[in-house]
Amino acid sequence: MVKSNMSQKQEHLSKNQKIVLDMIEKSNQPMKAYSILFNVQKKGIKAPLQVYRALDKLVEMGKIHKIESRNAFIACQNSSCQVAKATAFSICEMCEKVTEISSSGLSKYLASFKDKDGMKYSKYNLEFFGLCKKCR
């Protein structure tokens, strides 16, 4: 098997994982699972479960993130996100554009935030809602 021409980013991805990730990366915006399914059927993926299994692994790896309020998946826009554990997004309520926020100030604040029991959390998901530049 030839490995040399595979990009480093996808080195440990299986066939279906690559197909699904490629599709999501091409879209630049969040994609829903069944929309992914529809769009990769020409590549041989036939069933929802094949998509969902790939999505699960890609989320685990931090290659994609789930936008929980939209039930949709977006490629990680932040090359430093090795693990899907601490994510922040802005979501335009008009056009649904989603942008991953990469702010060390924000991530430091949230990682050091203590609740009233003194508990800290290294894992979180934050979704901001508003209007994007274009829609304002």
Added chain:
Amino acid sequence: MVKSNMSQKQEHLSKNQKIVLDMIEKSNQPMKAYSILFNVQKKGIKAPLQVYRALDKLVEMGKIHKIESRNAFIACQNSSCQVAKATAFSICEMCEKVTEISSSGLSKYLASFKDKDGMKYSKYNLEFFGLCKKCR
């Protein structure tokens, strides 16, 4: 119609809205829509749509919040939440206990946070994940 013995909190709630809110408040933990439905059938609610319509209104009013990562609904634990626009929760990944976070420091930080375009957001949802006191 007697209004005097209704709590102020539920003054403008319709019949189904009251039934659904009472159920969620009794549970103290997030409830899923179909679990609510099952539990309120003795009160005359028969169809999913009756539950979802009540949930929509209650979320709008800020009486309950949706825990997006769990597709579940929890009563507002923070009497000051008049509108469902800026919420934060901690979620135990072991026992699924959810607590609404009410920290003026956190809410001030998030409300004043500016993304790289200088955009501020008054509406957000933050979900922290970890282990609760009991599960640690």
Added chain:
DNA sequence: TACACAATGTTATAATATAACAATATTTAA
């Protein structure tokens, strides 16, 4: 009363996600 509007009731269906089981491929280690 008459009108507008909110809420309800009901059936059907859409959209999202997982269970269960069999087969194949890949990695690990004796």
Added chain:
DNA sequence: TTAAATATTGTTATATTATAACATTGTGTA
């Protein structure tokens, strides 16, 4: 190398979450 362990795939069926569409009833107000 070979066998076991692990990961991935394929497939069908089904579970779970949520909304569409339409008719009816209740409520507030002019």
